[in-house]
Amino acid sequence: MTTTLNRRNFIAGASVATMVATLGARAQAATPDDPLIVTLVIPSPVADVGWGHALFEALETVKADYGDAMQLSVIENIFEGPDADRIMNKAVADGTKFLVAGSFGYQNGAMQIARRNPDVTVLHASGFMVAPNFSPFAAQYSQGTYLMGMAAAALSETGKLGSVSAFAIPELITSINAFTLGAQQINPDIEVSIVWLNSWFDPAKAQEATEALVAQGCDVLFSNAQDTPSVVAKAEELGVYSFNLNSSMKAYAPNTYLGCVLTDWSPFFRESIEAHLAGTFEGANAFLGVSDGVVKVVDWSPDIPEDVMARIMEVEAAIADGSFAPFTGPIIKADGSEGVADGVTMTDEEVIGMDWHVQGVTTPLPS
Amino acid sequence: MIAIEFILAGMLAAATPFLLAALGELVAERSGVLNLGVEGMMALGASVGFITVYSGGGHVMGFVFGALSGMALALVFAFVTLGLHTNQVASGLAIGIMGLGLSAYFGKPFESFTVTGLGKIAIPGLSDFPVIGGLFRQDIVVWLSLIFTPALWYVLKHTKLGLLLRAVGENPHAASAIGYPVILIRLSAVAFGGLMAGIAGAYASTIYTPLWADGMIAGRGWIAVALVVFGTWMVGRVFLGACLFGAVSLGGIAAQTVGLAVPSQLLASMPYIVTIVVLGIISSNRRLVKLNGIASLGEPFEK
Numbered sequence: 001m002t003t004t005l006n007r008r009n010f011i012a013g014a015s016v017a018t019m020v021a022t023l024g025a026r027a028q029a030a031t032p033d034d035p036l037i038v039t040l041v042i043p044s045p046v047a048d049v050g051w052g053h054a055l056f057e058a059l060e061t062v063k064a065d066y067g068d069a070m071q072l073s074v075i076e077n078i079f080e081g082p083d084a085d086r087i088m089n090k091a092v093a094d095g096t097k098f099l100v101a102g103s104f105g106y107q108n109g110a111m112q113i114a115r116r117n118p119d120v121t122v123l124h125a126s127g128f129m130v131a132p133n134f135s136p137f138a139a140q141y142s143q144g145t146y147l148m149g150m151a152a153a154a155l156s157e158t159g160k161l162g163s164v165s166a167f168a169i170p171e172l173i174t175s176i177n178a179f180t181l182g183a184q185q186i187n188p189d190i191e192v193s194i195v196w197l198n199s200w201f202d203p204a205k206a207q208e209a210t211e212a213l214v215a216q217g218c219d220v221l222f223s224n225a226q227d228t229p230s231v232v233a234k235a236e237e238l239g240v241y242s243f244n245l246n247s248s249m250k251a252y253a254p255n256t257y258l259g260c261v262l263t264d265w266s267p268f269f270r271e272s273i274e275a276h277l278a279g280t281f282e283g284a285n286a287f288l289g290v291s292d293g294v295v296k297v298v299d300w301s302p303d304i305p306e307d308v309m310a311r312i313m314e315v316e317a318a319i320a321d322g323s324f325a326p327f328t329g330p331i332i333k334a335d336g337s338e339g340v341a342d343g344v345t346m347t348d349e350e351v352i353g354m355d356w357h358v359q360g361v362t363t364p365l366p367s
Numbered sequence: 368m369i370a371i372e373f374i375l376a377g378m379l380a381a382a383t384p385f386l387l388a389a390l391g392e393l394v395a396e397r398s399g400v401l402n403l404g405v406e407g408m409m410a411l412g413a414s415v416g417f418i419t420v421y422s423g424g425g426h427v428m429g430f431v432f433g434a435l436s437g438m439a440l441a442l443v444f445a446f447v448t449l450g451l452h453t454n455q456v457a458s459g460l461a462i463g464i465m466g467l468g469l470s471a472y473f474g475k476p477f478e479s480f481t482v483t484g485l486g487k488i489a490i491p492g493l494s495d496f497p498v499i500g501g502l503f504r505q506d507i508v509v510w511l512s513l514i515f516t517p518a519l520w521y522v523l524k525h526t527k528l529g530l531l532l533r534a535v536g537e538n539p540h541a542a543s544a545i546g547y548p549v550i551l552i553r554l555s556a557v558a559f560g561g562l563m564a565g566i567a568g569a570y571a572s573t574i575y576t577p578l579w580a581d582g583m584i585a586g587r588g589w590i591a592v593a594l595v596v597f598g599t600w601m602v603g604r605v606f607l608g609a610c611l612f613g614a615v616s617l618g619g620i621a622a623q624t625v626g627l628a629v630p631s632q633l634l635a636s637m638p639y640i641v642t643i644v645v646l647g648i649i650s651s652n653r654r655l656v657k658l659n660g661i662a663s664l665g666e667p668f669e670k
Contacts, residue, residue, distance in 0.1 A: 044582075045471070045478055045580070045581040045582075046478075047478040048478065048479050049478035049479050049482075049582070050479070077582070078636050093631055143381040162624070166450075193624045193625075193626070194623065195620050195623045195624060196623060198635065199585070201580070201582055201585070202583075202585045203576050203578060203580050203583045203630075204571060204575060204583060204585065204587075205585070205616070205620070206378065207575075207576050208381065208616070208620055209620045209624075211373065211377060211625055212370075212373055212617070212620045212621050212623075212624045213622075214545065215370075215372070215373040215376075215621075216370075216373075216624045216625065218624075227479075227580075228479050228578060228579075228580045228583075229479060229578065230576060230578060233481045233577075233578060238482075252481055271533075288441060305450070362626045363623055363624070363626050364626060364628040366628065367629065
């Protein structure tokens with residue numbers, strides 16, 4: 001049974017949940033009579049596309065293996081803050097044993113839940129805290145956006161690329177930096193402009209930003225962490241290429257879709273749920289990329305020249321077998337100082353905490 | 368294209384959702400009724416309008432149904448405040464939250480779908496000017512809003528209907544004593560406000576950002592409410608305020624694309640800061656309160 005809940009009918013469904021809870025609270029085993037309750041909490045609505053959709057779809061895929069032995073409930077549209085803490089606590093009180101906290105801002109609340117309930121396993125998106133039953137997870141989008149940068153630079157006529165981005169946090173900065181570095185492989189003089197929306201969710205503002213970037217001459221756009229097709233659809237209307245993260249939006253831009261840096265979380269979720277049921281789960285920082293099967297680039301535009309495509313494939317293979325990493329020196333920061341020395345590769349920790357732009361990004365970081 | 372050109376070209380379209388909703392709210396407040404549910408009425412209009420257009424009803428019907436849904440919600444508000452004399456602030460907030468909930472409910476199956484917007488109509492000659500040319504390339508709704516705004520000003524200022532509306536807002540007991548149906552006039556004003564909010568929402572979801580996503584109104588209804596105060600209940604000032612807020616919101620984006628470091632969080636809060644300042648200025652001076660305020664705003668009327 002899959003139940004889709006939102007804040008409004010969450011309370012209404014509580015009575016049913018309480019009934020289920022009495023079943024779920026007894027043991028860790030997962031059988032149709034005593035299912036493992038998995039709860040996903042996300043800040044945006046689950047749509048056909050986007051971040052929430054990617055998490056939901058991955059959990060659905062895992063659920064298919066378990067059938068009735070796993071019960072999935074989705075609580076969508078939950079603001080990051082005290083309300084989220086309350087809702088996650090309620091879900092755990094109602095029998096959730098496996099919680100997926102789908103946004104950075106849930107970190108403190110989710111960590112408290114993990115500490116108070118040692119029998120509950122918590123996976124938290126994009127965070128940095130770790131506990132025995134608490135793993136933060138993040139995708140190495142940079143491995144995919146680097147490839148996209150190569151394609152973007154090959155198709156750009158103006159030499160200017162743009163990105164509509166949500167918040168200036170390391171995860172998003174890293175994606176843009178890798179995008180820029182990839183583009184520089186094809187055209188060393190490429191420039192990247194960014195609009196920070198300071199909102200995870202404002203489609204109208206995202207479209208205004210798209211128009212603004214195109215007005216400045218950007219002709220390939222990176223829709224960074226936008227859960228709606230706002231940027232991709234507007235780019236199609238304006239006749240410029242665009243790509244996005246998490247799930248394919250090709251349907252919204254049949255002519256000018258550059259591709260999608262897809263995240264498929266199902267291998268990670270499957271492994272974690274198996275470990276949880278076996279009692280062997282150990283919290284660790286899960287920073288997953290191409291080689292883990294989590295990050296994939298799909299729906300490449302047919303307009304990309306063949307020689308560039310061949311180079312992209314080469315780089316992708318090198319990333320997958322570990323012989324190449326996008327953040328390998330020499331890398332110069334936007335302010336002209338040295339970011340990474342020649343021949344040195346940034347560690348995962350350094351990549352996760354990246355708070356500076358590489359040279360080529362023209363928009364200063366918001367202070 | 369330089370940044371200023373981008374702002375000029377997009378300013379009016381960005382201002383239109385604010386403007387339409389604010390003009391509707393202005394009429395309701397002029398009659399003495401404070402309806403804080405604009406955000407919800409816009410959201411409902413946006414979702415119903417989008418569904419209509421997506422289902423093949425066409426843009427005109429999208430606006431009709433969007434407007435009707437906004438009006439329906441306003442009538443619920445009118446029933447509880449005018450009929451049952453409930454507190455207008457609390458009822459308005461409740462209606463607003465209800466509208467958001469209903470919009471999410473109706474829109475759920477259409478989440479993240481897109482429709483095609485409408486093309487722009489350019490004024491020949493003027494639209495070829497450098498820099499300001501973009502001002503003269505707008506969609507039909509923007510042009511209609513530009514005609515509607517002075518028309519509303521004229522009606523409020525120079526017709527018997529406008530005088531009546533203002534009289535009901537200033538002194539409902541006097542208006543009632545000389546035989547005017549205060550409740551009926553207020554009901555019509557509130558319904559008009561809902562109608563306009565519904566149109567504003569439908570514009571946002573079918574033309575300005577032709578897609579549906581839950582929460583896409585993103586506070587624009589509150590900016591509309593703030594605009595009415597900012598404009599001290601005057602049509603012209605509300606219009607200028609809408610253009611200003613539209614320009615500021617685009618300006619923040621444009622500044623980033625050219626590499627200027629502006630705190631965009633601060634820019635986003637500008638409309639509200641300005642509104643508080645205006646409120647402060649008005650209420651610090653008794654004469655200004657008398658000149659600009661609406662005497663019976665928010666007070667229930669009983670014979």
